[in-house]
Amino acid sequence: MIFLDQIFVNSKKAILNLASAFLPTDAILIVSALISIGAIAAFGPFTMMYLTWFERKLVGRIQNRIGPNRVGIFGLLQPIADGIKMLTKEDIVPAGADKVVHFLAPVVVVIPALLVFSVVPFGRNMVAIDLNIGLLFFLAVSAMTTIAIFMGSWASRNKFSLLGGMRTVAQLVSYEVPMVLAAVPAILASGSLSTVDIVEAQGGWNGLKWFVFTPWGFVGFLMFYLCGVAECNRTPFDIPEAESEIVAGFHTEYSGMKFALWYMAEFMSVFTISALTATLYLGGYQGPWLPSWAWFMIKTYALVFVMMWFRGTLPRLRVDQMMGLAWKFLLPLTLINILVTGLWYFTSGLGLRLGLSIGILLVSSWVLVLFNRPYMPEKRVYEFAE
Amino acid sequence: MLIPLEHILIFSTLLFAIGVYGVLVRRNVVGILISIELILNSVNVNLIAFSRSNALDPVMGQVFAIFVITLAAVGATVGLAIVLALYRIKRTVYTDEINLLKW
Amino acid sequence: MIDEPVLHDTDTLEVNLGPQHPSTHGVFRMNVKLEGETIVSLKPIMGYLHRNHEQIAENMSYLGSMPYTDRLDYFNSMSNNFGYALAVEKLANIEVPERAQYIRVIMAELTRLVNHVSVIGFLLNDLGAFFTPILYAFREREKILDIFEEIAGSRMMCNYLRFGGLKLDLPPSVLDRIKKIVQGFPKFLDEFEGLLTKNEILCMRCQNVGILPYDLAVSASITGPMARASGVNYDIRKIDGYSIYNRLKFRVPLGKVGDVYDRYMIRILEMRQSVWILEQVLKEIPEGPIINPKMAAFAKAPRNFKPPKGEAYGRVEAPKGELGFYLVSDGTPQPWRYHVRAPSFINLTVLEDLCIGHKVADAIIILGSIDIVLGEVDH
Amino acid sequence: MFGVLRGMGITFKNFVASYFLPRKPNSLETGGMVTLQYPEERLPEKERFRNFPFLIYDTKPDDLRCVACDICAKECPPKCIYIVRDNDEQGRPLKKPKVFDIDFTVCMNCGICEEACPFDAIFMDHEFEVGGPERQQSLVYHMDQLLKPATHFAKIRPTDHVAIEEKRRKEAEKKRAAAQAQPKPPEAKPPQA
Amino acid sequence: MLPILAKLFIYGVLFLSLVAALGVVLLPNIFHAALCLVGTLLGIAALYLALQAEFIAVVQVLLYVGAVMTLVIFAIMLTHRIGDMTIPQTNKQSLPACLALFAFVVLIGGLLLKTDWSILVGTGGSVASVNPPVDTFMLGKALLGEYVFPFEVVSVILIAGLIGAIVVARKD
Secondary structure, X not given: OHHHHOHHHHHHHHHHHHHHOOOOHHHHHHHHHHHHHHHHHHHHHHHHHHHHHHHHHHHHHHOOOOOOOOOOHHHOOHHHHHHHHHHHOOOOOOOOOOHHHHHHHHHHHHHHHHHHHHHOOOOOOOOOOOOOOHHHHHHHHHHHHHHHHHHHHHHOOOHHHHHHHHHHHHHHHHHHHHHHHHHHHHHHHHXXXXXXXXXXXXXXXXXXXXXXXXXXXHHHHHHHHHHHHHHOOOOOOOHHHOHHHHOOHHHOXXXXXXXXXXXXXXXXXXXXXXXXXXXXXXXXXXXXOOOHHHHXXXXXXXXXXXXXXXXXXXOOOOHHHHHHHHHHHHHHHHHHHHHXXXXXXXXXXXXXXXXXXXXXXXXXXXXXHHHOHHHOOOOOOOEEEO | OOOOHHHHXXXXXXXXXXXXXXXXXXXXXXXXXXXXXXXXXXXXXXXXXXXXXXXXXXXXXXXXXXXXXXXHHHHHHHHHHHHHXXXXXXXXXXXXXXXXXXX | OOXXXXXXOXXXXXXXXXXXXXXXXXXXXXXXXXXXXXXXXXXXXXXXXXXXXXXXHHOOOOHHHHHHHHOOOOOOHHHHHHHHHHHHHHHHOOOOOHHHHXXXXXXXXXXXXXXXXXXXXXXXXXXXXXXXXXXXXXXXXXXXXXXXXXXXXOOOOOXXXXXXXXXXXXXXXXXXXXXXXXXXXXXXXXXXXHHHOOOHHHHHHHOOOOOOOHHHHHHOOOOOHHXXXXXXXXXXXXXXXXXXXXXXXOOEEEOOOOOHHHHHHHHHHHHHHHHHHHHHHHHHOOOOOOEOHHHHOOOOOHHHOOOOXXXXXXXXXXXXXXXXXXXXXXXXXXXXXXXXXXXXXXHHOOHHXXXXXXXXXXXXXXXXXXXXXXXXXXX | OHHHHHHHHHHHHXXXXXXXXXXXXXXXXXXXXXXXXXXXXXXXXXXXXXOOEEEEEOOOOOOEOOOOOOHHHHHOOOOOEXXXXXXXXXXXXXXXXXXXXXXXXXXXOOOHHHHHOOOOOEEEOOOOOOOXXXXXXXXXXXXXXXXXXXXXXHXXXXXXXHHHHHHHHHHHHHHHHHHHHOOOOOOOOXXXX | OHHHHHHHHHHHHHHHHHHHHHHHHHOOOHHHHHHHHHHHHHHHHHHHHHOOOHHHHHHHHHHHHHHHHHHHHHHHHHHXXXXXXXXXXXXXXXXXXXXXXXXXXXXXXXXXXXXXXXXXXXXXXXXXOOOOOOOHHHXXXXXXXXXXXXXXXXXXXXXXXXXXXXXXXXXX
């Protein structure tokens, strides 16, 4: 069990031991860093490739189709074929484009998407750097995506791109606020900003004492996940790249490998957002019986599955509704949720705790729904003429 | 501290000078605003550098850096709002075209 | 710079949506002026798919235009055939045998199902649902198109109706399959509605967006589900009672608000009515000839068919609205004047009124809810 | 909230159903899955399916039914048929085409040529996998490409084949009877069905 | 070996930040200038990391790069016109400003190099710091303890700035 649990950690250690036989101590540090970097740099794009396959397969099944099945068994080589296709495509740069920025934007967008992998705890002892501000690092670095998207949309000199860029900025900035606030309860409960500490704080009950099983944790989980879906521009918040409205938003003018980089950033952020949600509220790698990294992967992919399921089901919101949801509903509710988390830790007695927190959350969300009445659907009755 | 303190200070001086140059020379109001951001950052670099020396209460430098960042954000917000209002009325963001002292 | 007004727009943006845009339903262009995301002006520009349909028809035998009518609104070729056949039959005063009437109605109603179900699918695509509703819709549509292929030889370009009847009789056992489809259709509609009707996102996006008031609908001569969603009780099947519709029992659903959601719901309700009509027709369909023998004689020599001098206007309730064909004959094998009243085209005229003040995203779904097919708009 | 959840339930149901109700191969019936693996699996061919026209011959390609009467070319709505009548050595017109071209890029598969043909010589084929490496040349079909035996027709459209054979037999009998009754045959006139 | 590499890395970052800062003031295209500022800010964040002030580094990225720069770029987009490329972006004060600032840099730089900083950083100048690095916990305590009043004042200023910005930029 322990062997399986620590298999990746131990193999890294073995490599380092092997290297230490003929390398100086300083070099060992570098080798260690390089191994971690290499693992992430390989894992990120690999995840992206297979998430595209996963999404196509899954949405296909939802739509009663098969999805990719021609290249390799179950179409498993499809991402590689796509990659080759992307590489051989013509790289188009619009005549009026700002060429340097147009080239830089997809490069810049991938960097933060890869960087955030470094604080994700993939399993017990399986985190590249255990920063004591890991969560904040994650949020800060993913905020850089905004700039990259802006660069791409501006440099394309395309009005659809520009509209997409404006929408992106509006959306990402708006959803960052409730997202940070939705993460606060987990930070409060674990008393640390480090992702590893947050996971460790959920280790009780044989690895099942996840934050999501508390009222505030449940609400926080939903809020954080929802904001995360918005942060990586997925349905129903795929307004920045709404293909039916503004063609493809900020990556309208990209082709070939640059386009693939945009996609890579998007899918890697899908993975990292799911991973972070699992870390914060679903107990990360905690869980009984299975190895820690298996638990982590199961939880993360379950959340990824839900994102793709959303994509297969839901239409998208309009810009103002999306902003309204962030500012008028999610933001107040996350603030109340922080309050509830505090109350949870300052009251004693399970009944009181549960009653108080569930009560406050229900009442406040009901009040918020009332305040947002203009956005609520109406009931319609239809007449029939003979 | 891996590098000598004076090197960081010189770096911040250069940053400050570049920022001031930008403020003096740029015609675009937005350009002036981002030059001001440079100046504020040079100050922040100093604050952090000194907080890592044993001159002060080490926390103080960082706390003040946070305040500076916050105030820079406020400044940028209000400044850019003014730029927008200005552009809407004057159709220009060049300082030497805005010389009437009235809207 | 001096002459400009004091207050300038910081953010009006002129965008051309189309002609190569994923959701203009073809080669349609909307010249949109935006303030932020809000539309301040919208100019529809059409004609990219103009094929000179009317002129071609005026240089062709009457039958020769029949396959061209398929290509007007390529989603409902049967309805188009129906309209044209009615016009010519009026012009030449031709009786249609009973069985042919019934089959025509079956085809027209199946076409309505095909059209409405795919329009709703496209509308959802415009709303941003990633192809799921449209593929569910197409799953059902395929079944009906398979029937069309079996009956008429082609899935979409049916070219099935003939003046005075039909080209061929139904092949054996097709009626049973149609019955099966009609029986299964309400179940599919229930699933479809479960996926969509109560969906909060869809309601939020569609309700009170693109409201078409009753008066505007009447004065702009809007027809079809779009007019009925605004509460205009205008259904040619009821008014003209053409073919055997006056003998059939069905009701016309009417909306109150006239927004995108009402147009969506009216289509759903109309499909349920169509299923009802189909049930009645399938129960009562008689045996007999499928074409007027007088007209059957012209099958091998379409040029010999010369309607008497005169004019006629035949119209049907096509799924998109009132589809009318106006024909003037001068006694030659070719019509002297041939005009199509294309419902898509006329319904499109109110687009700007519906869109102003809404967001870009709304313009797209309003366009989607108008239900245009560019083949018909530009004919 | 509940509407969204219900919709998600429906999509999940479809997701699961697609695994447990596969499509029956080569049939119109669909289970949970609708995809047909096209080149390997095909839908059953429908008899009335029409695509591009072909010319029919009875036994050998020389003895084709077409008499180059030009009716189909005249009736063709998009005018995609081009016919030149053959001449014998003396320059007298023969009852057979020298050139019979159909431009498949223009043809709109309406089937009016088949309906109008008085000699049952042109029929709509089921062949739809025509395609060429360039825009037009390979899609203008000449007579040698268009000619197909009557057995092909019997294969793709058995019901029509039987009916038409019956009709042709009757006509031939009538003609023979007329020839016996009247030694001088009447001028060829397009019979009207 | 490792300290040397680290030193090289830091000097490289500082150099690149300065180059980017020059880009901020010199580039004719204001959008490029703003992107250069992003580069400078990231370089400075890297410097903070090297100085073991992780929290400030992250706040720098989160606030400056994530928020302020977004705002700036938004403003640039809203006020950008097509003709902007051809209009000169600098006024005539370039040369005097250049001279004055050169004098300033030489003066301050000389002063800085002359000063003996060993009181602050200990003898040797470049040895590891005397103070332990400030961790987030200490910072939090200070912000909500000793510095709680300025903290509150700053939040009031933030609100005021927010409202002010909305009022100024609103169209009516």
